[in-house]
Amino acid sequence: MSAPKKVVLAYSGGLDTSIILKWLQTEYGCEVVTFTADLGQGEELEPARAKAELLGIKSDNIYIEDVREEFVRDFVFPMFRANALYEGLYLLGTSIARPLIAKRLVEIAHETGADAVAHGATGKGNDQVRFELSAAALDPAIRVIAPWRLWSLTSRTKLIEFAEQHQIPIAKNKRGEAPFSVDANLLHTSSEGRVLENPAEEAPDYVLQRTTRPEDAPDAPEMVEITFEKGDAVAVNGVALSPAALLTKLNELGSKHGVGILDLVENRFVGMKSRGLYETPGGTILMEAHRGIEQITLDSGAGHLKDSIMPRYAELIYNGFWFSPEREMLQALIDKSQEHVSGTVRVKLYKGSARTVARWSEHSLYSEKHVTFEEDAGAYDQKDAEGFIRLNGLRLKLIAARNARFK
Numbered sequence: 001m002s003a004p005k006k007v008v009l010a011y012s013g014g015l016d017t018s019i020i021l022k023w024l025q026t027e028y029g030c031e032v033v034t035f036t037a038d039l040g041q042g043e044e045l046e047p048a049r050a051k052a053e054l055l056g057i058k059s060d061n062i063y064i065e066d067v068r069e070e071f072v073r074d075f076v077f078p079m080f081r082a083n084a085l086y087e088g089l090y091l092l093g094t095s096i097a098r099p100l101i102a103k104r105l106v107e108i109a110h111e112t113g114a115d116a117v118a119h120g121a122t123g124k125g126n127d128q129v130r131f132e133l134s135a136a137a138l139d140p141a142i143r144v145i146a147p148w149r150l151w152s153l154t155s156r157t158k159l160i161e162f163a164e165q166h167q168i169p170i171a172k173n174k175r176g177e178a179p180f181s182v183d184a185n186l187l188h189t190s191s192e193g194r195v196l197e198n199p200a201e202e203a204p205d206y207v208l209q210r211t212t213r214p215e216d217a218p219d220a221p222e223m224v225e226i227t228f229e230k231g232d233a234v235a236v237n238g239v240a241l242s243p244a245a246l247l248t249k250l251n252e253l254g255s256k257h258g259v260g261i262l263d264l265v266e267n268r269f270v271g272m273k274s275r276g277l278y279e280t281p282g283g284t285i286l287m288e289a290h291r292g293i294e295q296i297t298l299d300s301g302a303g304h305l306k307d308s309i310m311p312r313y314a315e316l317i318y319n320g321f322w323f324s325p326e327r328e329m330l331q332a333l334i335d336k337s338q339e340h341v342s343g344t345v346r347v348k349l350y351k352g353s354a355r356t357v358a359r360w361s362e363h364s365l366y367s368e369k370h371v372t373f374e375e376d377a378g379a380y381d382q383k384d385a386e387g388f389i390r391l392n393g394l395r396l397k398l399i400a401a402r403n404a405r406f407k
């Protein structure tokens with residue numbers, strides 16, 4: 001295959017992607033465009049610009065973009081309408097960021113006339129799949145370069161030797177082996193590798209990136225009220241906020257109270273199990289509140305159907321199929337279910353827990369007069385239950401009678 005002429009690289013400014021940048025230049029002799037996304041990872045991104053310039057990238061080929069609002073509005077919120085949890089626990093913080101990065105890589109490739117995109121995901125993980133399936137869905141003609149599957153730099157020592165050979169700055173702490181690897185965005189942080197690789201060992205406290213240990217959280221609980229409109233959160237404690245600002249606020253509250261820590265051994269799409277420590281403070285609160293408002297606004301038939309498709313929806317996101325027709329079809333069903341999911345939920349935060357304690361809505365289906373143990377003024381005739389039970393029991397009686405004949 002001929003060498004690419006211009007490549008758009010997903011670039012963090014860290015050691016690995018800086019090495020990839022230089023490797024693309026030396027291996028292919030091609031022009032490189034860098035794209036650095038501000039997803040709310042909490043790091044200063046301007047150093048990535050200086051690093052790219054140091055490595056010979058022209059200023060008009062350096063893209064650093066704040067995509068936090070788009071990330072939460074168009075990716076996180078649609079996913080949270082589904083209450084998506086991978087394998088019943090994981091809030092998909094890394095998974096949901098990859099399609100947005102891939103989308104911008106392809107768009108920038110079109111804008112700059114690039115014929116390829118590149119990423120720094122390894123050949124062992126899920127991210128390579130997510131980046132490349134997204135790229136395939138958005139532009140079937142685009143070439144994707146995955147250096148970790150191509151080069152001979154198979155160890156940390158060889159990476160550092162390559163960096164020194166090409167005058168790539170190396171942070172002092174990169175000369176040793178990092179105790180673990182971290183991915184972060186506005187929804188979560190993910191820590192994997194090294195000290196976390198043995199699932200029989202408890203994760204050290206220093207692995208936590210943004211969340212207070214529950215044991216160290218305040219001794220007094222705190223209430224937070226979250227208002228929803230058609231399934232999306234729009235206000236915290238009565239203050240209207242943009243999607244990114246709202247998630248930022250919930251992160252602050254959740255981090256303070258030790259909410260959203262998950263130690264998980266999950267099944268990667270590529271076939272192996274991996275252990276990660278996830279911190280999703282704001283997302284955990286948001287999930288609890290969303291389920292709380294659905295409890296009073298969503299019909300049982302709609303709610304149970306939605307819950308039944310959730311594992312499939314979550315698996316599609318985890319496996320990299322955000323831009324697939326089946327995910328979009330499920331999204332249409334989920335969004336239809338949210339037409340009346342509006343109202344306010346009060347959540348109590350305390351020592352690592354986020355618990356719904358109250359919820360109210362003009363769209364509520366809850367009827368106190370129907371469920372009261374006091375006089376219901378004729379709202380419900382209890383005699384109706386007799387016929388209901390008799391009809392539902394008919395088939396069970398017929399089955400039992402048939403079975404008795406063949407004993």
